Amino acid sequence: MKYLYFIYKNLTRKKVRTTLTVLSIMIAFLLFGLLRSLSAAFDGGANVAGEDRLVSINKVTLIQPLPFSYLNKVKTLDGVEKVTMSNWFGGYYQDRKNQFPQFPVDAAEFFDIYRDTLNLPPEQLAAWKANRVGTVIGKALAEKFHWKIGDRIPLIGLFPKKDGSTNWEFVVEGIFTGKTESAQTNVMYFHYDYFDKSRQFGEGTIGWMIVKVKNPKESAKVAAAIDELFENSAAETKTDSEKEFSKSFAKQFGDIGLITTLILSAVFFTMLLVAGNAMAQSFRERIPEFAILKTLGFSDVTVMFMVLAEAMLICALGGLLGLGLAKLILVVNASRIATNLPGLDMSFAIIVTGIVWMILLGLVTGFIPALQGLRLNIINALRRN
Amino acid sequence: MSNPATAEAFAGSNVSVSLRDISKTYKKGKELVPVLTDINLDINRGDFVALMGPSGSGKTTLLNLLGGLDSPTSGELVIAGQRIDKFSSGQLTKWRARNVGFIFQFYNLMPVLTAEKNVELPLLLTNLSSKERRLHVAAALDLVGLSSRAKHYPRELSGGQEQRVAIARALVSDPSLLLCDEPTGDLDRATADEILALMQELNQAQQKTIIMVTHDPRAADHARRTLHLDKGKLIQE
Numbered sequence: 312m313k314y315l316y317f318i319y320k321n322l323t324r325k326k327v328r329t330t331l332t333v334l335s336i337m338i339a340f341l342l343f344g345l346l347r348s349l350s351a352a353f354d355g356g357a358n359v360a361g362e363d364r365l366v367s368i369n370k371v372t373l374i375q376p377l378p379f380s381y382l383n384k385v386k387t388l389d390g391v392e393k394v395t396m397s398n399w400f401g402g403y404y405q406d407r408k409n410q411f412p413q414f415p416v417d418a419a420e421f422f423d424i425y426r427d428t429l430n431l432p433p434e435q436l437a438a439w440k441a442n443r444v445g446t447v448i449g450k451a452l453a454e455k456f457h458w459k460i461g462d463r464i465p466l467i468g469l470f471p472k473k474d475g476s477t478n479w480e481f482v483v484e485g486i487f488t489g490k491t492e493s494a495q496t497n498v499m500y501f502h503y504d505y506f507d508k509s510r511q512f513g514e515g516t517i518g519w520m521i522v523k524v525k526n527p528k529e530s531a532k533v534a535a536a537i538d539e540l541f542e543n544s545a546a547e548t549k550t551d552s553e554k555e556f557s558k559s560f561a562k563q564f565g566d567i568g569l570i571t572t573l574i575l576s577a578v579f580f581t582m583l584l585v586a587g588n589a590m591a592q593s594f595r596e597r598i599p600e601f602a603i604l605k606t607l608g609f610s611d612v613t614v615m616f617m618v619l620a621e622a623m624l625i626c627a628l629g630g631l632l633g634l635g636l637a638k639l640i641l642v643v644n645a646s647r648i649a650t651n652l653p654g655l656d657m658s659f660a661i662i663v664t665g666i667v668w669m670i671l672l673g674l675v676t677g678f679i680p681a682l683q684g685l686r687l688n689i690i691n692a693l694r695r696n
Numbered sequence: 697m698s699n700p701a702t703a704e705a706f707a708g709s710n711v712s713v714s715l716r717d718i719s720k721t722y723k724k725g726k727e728l729v730p731v732l733t734d735i736n737l738d739i740n741r742g743d744f745v746a747l748m749g750p751s752g753s754g755k756t757t758l759l760n761l762l763g764g765l766d767s768p769t770s771g772e773l774v775i776a777g778q779r780i781d782k783f784s785s786g787q788l789t790k791w792r793a794r795n796v797g798f799i800f801q802f803y804n805l806m807p808v809l810t811a812e813k814n815v816e817l818p819l820l821l822t823n824l825s826s827k828e829r830r831l832h833v834a835a836a837l838d839l840v841g842l843s844s845r846a847k848h849y850p851r852e853l854s855g856g857q858e859q860r861v862a863i864a865r866a867l868v869s870d871p872s873l874l875l876c877d878e879p880t881g882d883l884d885r886a887t888a889d890e891i892l893a894l895m896q897e898l899n900q901a902q903q904k905t906i907i908m909v910t911h912d913p914r915a916a917d918h919a920r921r922t923l924h925l926d927k928g929k930l931i932q933e
Contacts, residue, residue, distance in 0.1 A: 313820050320808040603804045606765060607818050607865075608793025610786065689765050 314613075318620050325593070329625065332589040336629025336672070337636065339582045343665055344637025344657050346571040352655040353567040362527040363392075364424065365534050366556035367520040370547040374399070376516035377546050379507075384540060385522060390533040392525045395420035396503065398518030401469035402479060404456065411452060413466065413499040415506035422487075424523050428494045435460070435485030443505050445484035449496030453486045460484065464499075470510045479509075522550070579672070587676040590622045594680035601684055602692030615685035622677025623670065630669035634662060712873065712905045713739035713762065718771035718781075720757055720928075731757045732928045735771070739921075741872075742903040744896065746910055746919035753925040755909040756877060762907060763796050763875045764788040776872060793821045797866030797904075801878035803858040805850040811861045812837065812846040818869045836864040840894060856887035863894065867904075874898070876908040880915050892918040 322329050367385070369375035376398075385394045400413040418440045422431050431439075431447055439445040448458060458464065460483050468479045481501055489496045507514055524533045534550040541548045551559075594601075601614050609617075638657045645656070718735040721728050732754045739745055747755050760766040761773060764780050767788075773781040776795065783791060805814045812833050819829045837843050840860040850858055859879060866874055876895070880888035896918050898904050908919060916922045924931050 313826075316813070317806075317809065317817075317820075320806075320813075324808050599804065600806060603800075603806075604817070605789070606763070606792065606798050608789055608821050610789050690760060 314617055314620070318617055318624060321593075321597070321621060322624060328589060328593070332586055332625055333629040333632070335585050336582060336626055337633040339578045340630040340633025340665060340669070341637050341640075342578055342633075343575055343668065344634045344661065345640065346575060347661045347664070348637070348641060348655055348657045350567045350571045351658060351661065362530065362552070362554070363524050364553040365522040365524060365530060365537070365550050366553050367522060367534075367537050367548045367550040368518075368556070370538075370549040373519070375546070376513060376518060377520065377548065379515045379517055381520060381541065381546075381548070382517070385520060385537055388533065388536050388540065390524050390526065390529045390536070391522055393420055393424055393523040395424055395521050396517035396519065397421075397521060398503070398506065399469075400466075400506070402466035404464065404466055409456075411455075411497055411499065412495070413501070415503040416500045417503050418500075421500065424521060428490050429487050429496075430490055431485050431487040435487075439484040442482060442484050443502060444481055446481035446499055446501040447485035447487055448483055448499045450486055450488045451496040452499060453483075455497070458483055458486075460486065470506075470513070472509050473511050475511070520548075521553070579668070582672065583675060586622070586626065586672065587679070590618075590625075590676050590680050593621070594618060594683060598687065598692045601687055602689045605687065605689050606693070611685045611687075614687065615681045618684040619674070619677040619681040622680070623673035626669045626673035626676065630665060630672070634665045712741040712743070712776060713737070713907075714772075714774040716772040716774075718758075718761065718768045718773055720754070720761065720766070721769045730928055732761075732768070735930055737923070737930060739905060739907065741905055742899065743921060744899040744906045744908070744919045746908050746916035746922040747925065748910060748913070748916055748922060749925035751911075754928040755925055758925065759875050759877055759907065759909050762873070763798060764792045793818065793869065795871050795873055797869070797871040797874045799859070799862050799866050799874065799876040799879045801881040803850070803855075803862045803882075805858055805861055805865075807850050810847050810849055811842060811853065811864075814850070814861055815864045815868050817865060822869065832868055833864075836868040837861075839867065839898075840864045854887070855883050856890060859883065859887075859891050860894070863891070863898075867898070872905060874904050874906045876906065878910055879908060880910070880912065885914075888912075888915065 367377070367381075369377055379396075382394050382396060385391055395417045397414045397416050400415060401410075402413050403410045418436075422429060422436055435447065439447050446464065448464075453459065462483045464481045464483060466479045466481065468477050471477050472479070481499075487496065503517075520537075522533065522537065524530050530552055534552070537550045538548050601618075604614055604617075605611070634657070641656055715735050715737040718732060718737075719730065720732040721730045723729070735758065747758065749755050757766070761768055762775070764783065765788075767783075768781050771781065772779065778791070780788065780791060805811075806817070809817075812830075815833045815836050816829050819832055822829075824832065834843065834846070837846055840863050842857060842860050842864065845853060845857060845861075850861070853861065859882075863879075874895075879895070880891055883891060892915055895906060895908070899906050899920075906919075908915070910916055
C-alpha cells in the first residue's frame with residue numbers, strides 16, 4: 312500500500328497518454344458490458360425455460376402445423392402431466408412497426424403450466440376465460456401502448472378470417488407480470504378456440520405442443536416417446552426441452568453469442584496491442600528511474616510488481632469506467648428496451664467476468680515490462696542516463 | 697552473511713572499507729577487458745576520500761563495487777566487517793538499503809514526486825510508520841537546509857537544490873557510507889562549493905564515511921584523502 316502513491320504519481324506523468332489508454336480500455340469494456348448483456352438477454356428465454364417443459368414441433372419446420380388430435384394422444388403417454396398448444400399469429404397494431412409476439416393458447420392450461428414464470432391474478436384469469444375474444448397482455452406491452460383492462464385492441468393479423476378480413480379484435484381482460492427479470496412480458500395471449508374457429512384456413516391444426524412432464528429427470532425419455540408416437544405419420548414431431556427450443560428460436564436472429572464473442576475477441580486483441588505498447592513505452596522511458604530505485608535498495612521483485620501494478624491499475628480504471636458506463640446506459644434505457652428485449656441488464660456474473668478480464672488484461676499487458684523491470688541491470692541502466 | 701573472523705578483526709579496528717587484491721574484468725564479445733587490477737585499499741571510518749583519475753580509469757567501476765551495485769571478479773571486499781563480495785544479488789540489495797547512500801552527478805530524483813516524497817523513498821523499504829517516515833524526512837531536509845522546499849517538485853528546484861534533495865535522500869536512512877559520483881559535475885562553482893561544504897559538514901559532524909569520484913581538483917581539495925586511479929590501478933595517494 313505504501314507504494315500506491317508512487318505508482319499513482321507515475322500514472323499521472325504523461326497525462327494524455329494515460330488518459331487515452333484508459334479511454335481505449337473503457338471503450339473495450341463498455342462494449343463488453345453492452346454486448347454480453349445483450350447476448351444474455353437473447354438467451355434469457357432459454358434461461359427462464361422450465362426444465363419440466365418440452366416443446367414439440369413439426370419435424371420439417373416450425374411453421375408446418377401439427378394436427379390438433381396429437382394433444383389427446385400425447386396426454387396418454389407415461390410421464391406426461393399436462394399438454395397445451397400454441398401457434399404463431401404474427402399480427403401488428405395499427406402500423407407494421409408495432410409488431411410484438413402474439414400467441415393463441417388454451418386459457419385453461421396455459422397459466423397453470425407457466426405458473427413458475429408468469430403471474431396473472433385469479434380474477435383476471437377468470438374474466439379472460441369467460442370472454443371468447445378476451446386477451447391477456449404482459450406488463451411491458453401494457454406500458455408501451457398504454458393499454459389497460461377493458462381496452463379493445465384491433466390487430467391486423469397474418470391469418471385472414473373466414474370473412475376475408477384480417478382485422479382481429481380483442482378485449483384486454485388481464486395484465487400479467489413476470490416472476491423473474493427475464494420473463495417475457497411483451498407478449499399477448501388470446502383464446503386458441505377463437506383463433507381456430509375464426510381463421511379462414513388451417514382449422515384443427517396447432518403450431519406446437521407444450522408438454523409438462525411429471526418428473527424433469529424423465530424429460531428426455533418423454534420427448535423420445537412423443538417423437539416415437541408420431542414416427543412415420545404425415546406430421547412427424549421433433550421434441551426438445553423448452554430451453555433448447557428457445558435457443559434455436561433465438562438463433563433465427565443469428566448466433567448472438569458467437570457474434571458478440573467474435574466482436575469482443577477483436578476488440579480485446581486490439582486493446583492488448585494498444586495498452587501493451589503504452590505500458591512498454593512508459594517502462595522504456597523510465598529505465599534509469601527504475602535503476603535508481605534498485606540502487607536505493609528496492610528489490611528486483613518489488614520493481615517488477617510496481618510495473619505490473621501500474622498496468623493493472625490502468626486496466627482496472629478503464630475497465631470499471633467502461634462497465635459503469637454500460638450499466639448506466641442499460642439502466643437509463645431500461646424501460647425503452649424492456650418491451651423488445653426483457654431482461655436486458657448487466658448481471659453480477661457479467662460484472663465478475665469483466666473484472667476477471669481486467670485482471671487478465673493488466674497481467675498480459677504488464678507482463679513484458681514487468682519482466683524487464685525484474686531483469687533490469689543497474690549498471691547498464693544507469694549508463695543510459 | 698558476514699565472515700566472523702573478518703567481523704571480529706573489524707570490530708577492534710578503525711577501518712570501514714577494506715579492499716584486498718580486487719580485480720574487475722568485463723567481457724566484450726570474446727575479449728576480456730580488465731577494468732580494475734589488484735586494488736588494495738583501506739578507508740577508515742569517518743574518512744572523506746576523493747577518487748580521481750582520467751576517464752576510463754575505473755573510478756565509477758570501483759564506486760559501483762563499493763556500493764554493492766556490482767561484484768568483483770576476484771579479491772576480497774569488506775565493508776563494516778561484511779564480505780560483500782560473497783553476497784548474492786538479493787543480499788546486496790538489502791545491504792545497500794541499510795548501509796549505503798548514493799549521490800549522483802545528475803541527482804536522479806523522481807520527477808513525479810515532490811522533494812519530501814523523493815527523500816521518503818528509501819524509507820518505504822523500512823518498517824517505519826507513515827508518521828515516523830515524515831519525521832525522518834523533515835529532519836533530513838532540515839539538515840540540507842531545504843525544509844521550505846519540501847513540497848516542490850524537482851522541476852521547481854535549482855540544480856543545487858536538487859542535489860541537496862538527493863543528499864537528503866542518501867542520508868535519510870542513516871547509512872554509514874556515502875558514495876558520490878561526480879556530485880558537483882553539473883553545478884556552477886559557487887553551488888558546487890556549497891554542496892562540498894555540506895558534505896564536509898556531514899563528514900565531520902555525523903562521521904559519515906564519504907567516497908567521492910571527481911574530475912575536479914578543487915572538489916577533491918575538500919576531501920581528507922585523494923586517491924588516483926589510472927588504467928584500473930591505484931597509482932598514488
